[in-house]
Amino acid sequence: xxxxxxxxxxxxxxxxxxxxxxxxxxxxxxxxxxxxxxxxxxxxxxxxxxxxxxxxxxxxxxxxxxxxxxxxxxxxxxxxxxxxxxxxxxxxxxxxxxxxxxxxxxxxxxxxxxxxxxxxxxxxxxxxxxxxxxxxxxxxxxxxxxxxxxxxxxxxxxxxxxxxxxxxxxxxxxxxxxxxxxxxxxxxxxxxxxxxxxxxxxxxxxxxxxxxxxxxxxxxxxxxxxxxxxxxxxxxxxxxxxxxxxxxxxxxxxxxxxxxxxxxxxxxxxxxxxxxxxxxxxxxxxxxxxxxxxxxxxxxxxxxxxxxxxxxxxxxxxxxxxxxxxxxxxxxxxxxxxxxxxxxxxxxxxxxxxxxxxxxxxxxxxxxxxxxxxxxxxxxxxxxxxxxx
Ligand SMILES: Nc1ncnc2c1ncn2[C@@H]1O[C@H](COP(=O)(O)OP(=O)(O)O)[C@@H](O)[C@H]1O
Ligand SMILES: [Mg+2]
Numbered sequence: 565x566x567x568x569x570x571x572x573x574x575x576x577x578x579x580x581x582x583x584x585x586x587x588x589x590x591x592x593x594x595x596x597x598x599x600x601x602x603x604x605x606x607x608x609x610x611x612x613x614x615x616x617x618x619x620x621x622x623x624x625x626x627x628x629x630x631x632x633x634x635x636x637x638x639x640x641x642x643x644x645x646x647x648x649x650x651x652x653x654x655x656x657x658x659x660x661x662x663x664x665x666x667x668x669x670x671x672x673x674x675x676x677x678x679x680x681x682x683x684x685x686x687x688x689x690x691x692x693x694x695x696x697x698x699x700x701x702x703x704x705x706x707x708x709x710x711x712x713x714x715x716x717x718x719x720x721x722x723x724x725x726x727x728x729x730x731x732x733x734x735x736x737x738x739x740x741x742x743x744x745x746x747x748x749x750x751x752x753x754x755x756x757x758x759x760x761x762x763x764x765x766x767x768x769x770x771x772x773x774x775x776x777x778x779x780x781x782x783x784x785x786x787x788x789x790x791x792x793x794x795x796x797x798x799x800x801x802x803x804x805x806x807x808x809x810x811x812x813x814x815x816x817x818x819x820x821x822x823x824x825x826x827x828x829x830x831x832x833x834x835x836x837x838x839x840x841x842x843x844x845x846x847x848x849x850x851x852x853x854x855x856x857x858x859x860x861x862x863x864x865x866x867x868x869x870x871x872x873x874x875x876x877x878x879x880x881x882x883x884x885x886x887x888x889x890x891x892x893x894x895x896x897x898x899x900x901x902x903x904x905x906x907x908x909x910x911x912x913x914x915x916x917x918x919x920x921x922x923x924x925x926x927x928x929x930x931x932x933x934x935x936x937x938x939x940x941x942x943x944x945x946x947x948x949x950x951x952x953x
Contacts, residue, residue: 567834613851629890669712741781815846
């Protein structure tokens, strides 16, 4: 598929002439995206699997549990793709106020992602809040890049200088995004497209929008994370999922080389279809895995609940703590005091009862400031969240 997806413009960066790419506005034309053959069947599978994910979400009594867990899984993985050296356990331990080995500024980066997501969803849900727009992206970017590692990357501001991807300088970069003076126009069109009634199926639209965002590369840093966050927001805005349950970044992480290659091929070969095929396969695979994960987590909880209640160790506060474990799979006495609204001795007793029943395990290896993990639950949840070194 050869089509022109944009134009190259020679710009001078740091004394070097480079060819920056300016993408055409969405939707792709000449020829238009034709949903047929392989792409059609991939779309059907993706739609059907994401539909099953939505249905699974509706069928579990405590959807909040899984939203909580899956949003964190996505936050961790999407950040790891960009070099964040912290794991899901590091995030959960930090949330339980336990110590971790991970550099705090890396955990902070994941927390920032969670803040950016929360902010964006609040804007989109609230009456009079921002729609999918440059202003929303700026607000999300500001939160994403706040703190130690992002503060010098102009948080919340569209870049005012030329950037490049790959290579040590623009001249040997794998990709030079558009010069800064094009950004407001490009983002304006993207915003218009996001809010238009294009007849293309919403999953296709989401794929187009992500790639377009990466090609525009509007910020000095954070474009990958923000562009993937945008997918999550689109899926909810366009009623494919009523909660942010899809951790699509796992697919990008697993097939990272192909992720970059497919994005690049849109520019170099006009290959929108190849990117869309990859994207839809990701949606299909991760949706399917998420459905299975929901089932596995739910079954684990049901089994362990009975185990606990029948163990002879159960206490009322212990039962309450157990019910909060899906949202706090790592706990400390301190966090249990907060969660259960109780005293330290009662919280400690509740934790001990869950340890005696084989549900919680001490994982800090310390005698003070100990941390307890719900290992059986985390075993499933953790899959794919290993740090990329
Ligand atoms: N060849 C390419 N063409 C377009 N986008 C690309 C290409 N290679 C990588 N990307 C995108 O750029 C992202 C990295 O950009 P960056 O601003 O550093 O994001 P983050 O800070 O979130 O680290 C990748 O995750 C990917 O989405
Ligand atoms: Mg980066």
